Amino acid sequence: MILKPIFCLLFLMATFAAGSLSAQNFYRERIPRIYSLHIAAGPGSIYADNGGPYRNFEFPISGAVTVAAAKKLNHRINLRASMGFQHVNSNVEHFSDRAFEWGEENKAYAFQGNAFYLDIMPEFYFIPFETHIMRSRFNGYAGVGLGFLAVPGEQAVASNNQNNVIINKTTPTSLYVPLRIGGTMAFGNNWDIGFEASLLTALSDELDGNAGSNTTNDMLMQGQFFVKRYLSPFPFWKKWFAK
Numbered sequence: 001m002i003l004k005p006i007f008c009l010l011f012l013m014a015t016f017a018a019g020s021l022s023a024q025n026f027y028r029e030r031i032p033r034i035y036s037l038h039i040a041a042g043p044g045s046i047y048a049d050n051g052g053p054y055r056n057f058e059f060p061i062s063g064a065v066t067v068a069a070a071k072k073l074n075h076r077i078n079l080r081a082s083m084g085f086q087h088v089n090s091n092v093e094h095f096s097d098r099a100f101e102w103g104e105e106n107k108a109y110a111f112q113g114n115a116f117y118l119d120i121m122p123e124f125y126f127i128p129f130e131t132h133i134m135r136s137r138f139n140g141y142a143g144v145g146l147g148f149l150a151v152p153g154e155q156a157v158a159s160n161n162q163n164n165v166i167i168n169k170t171t172p173t174s175l176y177v178p179l180r181i182g183g184t185m186a187f188g189n190n191w192d193i194g195f196e197a198s199l200l201t202a203l204s205d206e207l208d209g210n211a212g213s214n215t216t217n218d219m220l221m222q223g224q225f226f227v228k229r230y231l232s233p234f235p236f237w238k239k240w241f242a243k
Contacts (some may be wrong), residue, residue, distance in 0.1 A: 032131040033230035036078070038068035039227035040196060044086045047221060049205070050102075050109055050215035052091030062087035066223045068125065075130050078123040078145070079187075082178070086115045086220055088151065090208060099165075101159035101196040108168070108209030113153015114219060115207075117200060119178045120146025133189055142181040149176050149202065149220075157211030161208065174204035176219075184228070192228040 044064030045051070052059030066084035073079055089112035099109040123143045129135040150172040159166055182196035200220040205211040207218040 030071070031233055033233060034072040035233075036070045036228055037231060037233040038066075038070065038080070038082075038226055040066040040068070040084075040224035042195075042222060042224035044088075044089040044113070044220060044222040044224075046086075046208070046218060047200035047216070048090060048111075048208035048218045049107075049210040050090040050111065050208055059091055060089050062089070064072075064220075064224060065196045066131045066222075066224060066226075073122075075128040076125050078125070079120070080123050080145075081118075082147075083118045084095075084116075086117070086222065088113055088115050088153070088220070089209075099158035100160050102210060102213070103160060103205075104159060105144070107211070107213065108157050110156040111152045111153060111210075115149055115151045117147055117176070118147035118219070119145050119147020119176070119200075121147075121178055121180065123180075135186055137186050138184070139186075140181070140183045143178075144180075145178050147176050147178055147200070148160075149174060149200065151207050168169045168209070170209070172204070172207050172209075174202040174207060174218075176200045176202045182226075190230045190232075192230075194226055194228070196222075196224050196226055198222040198224070 040077055043061050044065060045059055045061050047054065064084060064086035066082055068080050068082040070078040070080035090110045102109050121143045122145065123141045126140040126142075127136050129139075150171055150173045150195075151168075153168055155167060155168045157166045177200075179199045179201065180196055184192045184194035187193050198221070200222070202218045202220075205217045
């Protein structure tokens, strides 16, 4: 007879504790998540003097990967830092007939390498939102910033005197201006998926070893699909191992 009221008391205590924990989790999830992590991958190319005939779409396409972290500053603006990697190379076959012509000016007719880049940029959202749980289903953003890139690789210069090709290993560097525009779709409370187009405009025309053969500086072009996670403000050990 004594056990029955004890079991009833234990049941009520467990129910209250479970309800309290559920309420705590509910309010915890409603706390704004101002930090986010962004991982993207997709095709990319380089617009360069010896890159290829761009009007005919005869230019090399390689892969590009970007990792970014952002902090929400207000209802419309994120401050984002990005770092990434993209393989770059030229269309060797198209410019073979101009190799010795460019070689007389010590310009490369071909190059290949890996571009590593780092930049910081504000993101301006088209539809403002106060917190991650109040964001719209679909949104878009655009941004412009400043970054630094390095392109370690090889440049091929044709020599008329020796009738051969000289391969120069080099690591050109430059500041660049990133221009980005993207669209997002909310996926649950804490995830976004979307697509982003980027143009990383270098403040140099020397990345490909060939300067002045066209009228613009070198630039990286990218189209990337991404996944974005809004990060919890609570350490994982407090979330996963709540007392």
